[in-house]
Amino acid sequence: MSKTKTTLLCFLLTAVILMNPSSSTPTDNYIYAVCSPAKFSPGSGYETNLNSLLSSFVSSTVQIRYANFTVPNKKPEPGVTVYGVFQCRGDLDPTACSTCVSRANAQIGTLCSNSYSGFLMMDSCLVQYDNSSFFGVQDKTLRLNKCGQAMEFNDQDGLTRISDVIGSLGSGSQPYRTGGNGNVQGVAQCMGDLSTAQCQDCLSDAIGRLKSDCGMAQGGYVYLSKCYARFSVAGSHARQTPNYEGEKKDSKDDDNGVGKTLAIIIGIVTLIILLVVFLAFLGKQCRKLQDEKWCK
Numbered sequence: 001m002s003k004t005k006t007t008l009l010c011f012l013l014t015a016v017i018l019m020n021p022s023s024s025t026p027t028d029n030y031i032y033a034v035c036s037p038a039k040f041s042p043g044s045g046y047e048t049n050l051n052s053l054l055s056s057f058v059s060s061t062v063q064i065r066y067a068n069f070t071v072p073n074k075k076p077e078p079g080v081t082v083y084g085v086f087q088c089r090g091d092l093d094p095t096a097c098s099t100c101v102s103r104a105n106a107q108i109g110t111l112c113s114n115s116y117s118g119f120l121m122m123d124s125c126l127v128q129y130d131n132s133s134f135f136g137v138q139d140k141t142l143r144l145n146k147c148g149q150a151m152e153f154n155d156q157d158g159l160t161r162i163s164d165v166i167g168s169l170g171s172g173s174q175p176y177r178t179g180g181n182g183n184v185q186g187v188a189q190c191m192g193d194l195s196t197a198q199c200q201d202c203l204s205d206a207i208g209r210l211k212s213d214c215g216m217a218q219g220g221y222v223y224l225s226k227c228y229a230r231f232s233v234a235g236s237h238a239r240q241t242p243n244y245e246g247e248k249k250d251s252k253d254d255d256n257g258v259g260k261t262l263a264i265i266i267g268i269v270t271l272i273i274l275l276v277v278f279l280a281f282l283g284k285q286c287r288k289l290q291d292e293k294w295c296k
């Protein structure tokens with residue numbers, strides 16, 4: 001009987017380990033994805049246009065790091081015309097850009113299967129499509145932000161370097177910016193369809209938020225719909241950068257937090273129950289052995 005129990009326990013533990021979503025999945029390279037809940041019907045004209053849009057992404061990345069597409073490229077037909085962009089991080093060479101966009105294409109097809117609109121942010125590129133034009137439209141909606149572990153409280157130099165790097169991302173007119181000071185590295189980028197003023201406006205929001213939320217942390221990122229800013233601190237023992245693996249991993253981290261709290265509560269409750277049982281037992285024994293000195 002006890003052998004059966006042990007076997008069952010082992011089986012359950014194995015099942016839990018196997019089901020752990022942190023084991024590598026084909027989607028572990030993306031940072032976040034947003035898909036419209038509204039779906040088109042398979043075999044529709046929209047689907048045909050979407051497929052041709054995604055294949056134009058791949059055939060054009062050899063030349064450039066950003067491009068917008070409208071399919072079909074004539075008078076817009078609501079419900080059928082698809083608008084899309086891809087963009088690579090500003091320092092990517094054409095081969096790396098092409099590789100990233102191909103991977104993003106494959107993933108958005110799975111993640112946003114049949115969705116009217118989709119957005120997929122990877123570490124070094126993004127792809128986006130929609131059934132209405134979003135080119136040149138400002139959108140500062142917060143998509144994702146996260147800070148790494150706190151800096152050592154007395155590391156003034158480190159905090160100064162972080163402040164320098166975040167600050168340097170805020171100046172300049174380029175849509176792609178990098179900053180560095182010692183072991184601190186920062187990157188910021190706008191979507192290629194924003195004007196210089198729109199880009200600055202978007203980055204001001206992202207950088208302001210990064211500074212106020214993560215200025216004391218060993219890394220962090222803020223992703224708005226049309227721009228992002230992030231930084232990391234290298235060479236520290238603690239986890240340097242927040243995880244860039246997307247919403248799934250993030251929510252799992254939260255689950256772990258809840259799990260820990262739950263475990264602590266269960267532990268305390270169990271301890272109290274054991275104490276009550278023990279005291280009751282002691283009382284019973286005492287009543288039984290009332291003659292004995294130590295109970296009087």
Ligand SMILES: *[C@@H]1O[C@H](CO)[C@@H](O)[C@H](O)[C@H]1NC(C)=O
Pocket residue numbers: 038039078079080116131132
């Ligand atoms: C895009 O798709 C949504 C969801 O089906 C629909 O409500 C909207 O009218 C569409 N927009 C255009 C321009 O076709």
Ligand SMILES: *[C@@H]1O[C@H](CO)[C@@H](O)[C@H](O)[C@H]1NC(C)=O
Pocket residue numbers: 067068069135136192193194
């Ligand atoms: C879209 O792409 C065309 C040509 O590739 C370009 O001329 C145009 O400025 C782009 N539009 C925006 C808003 O970026």
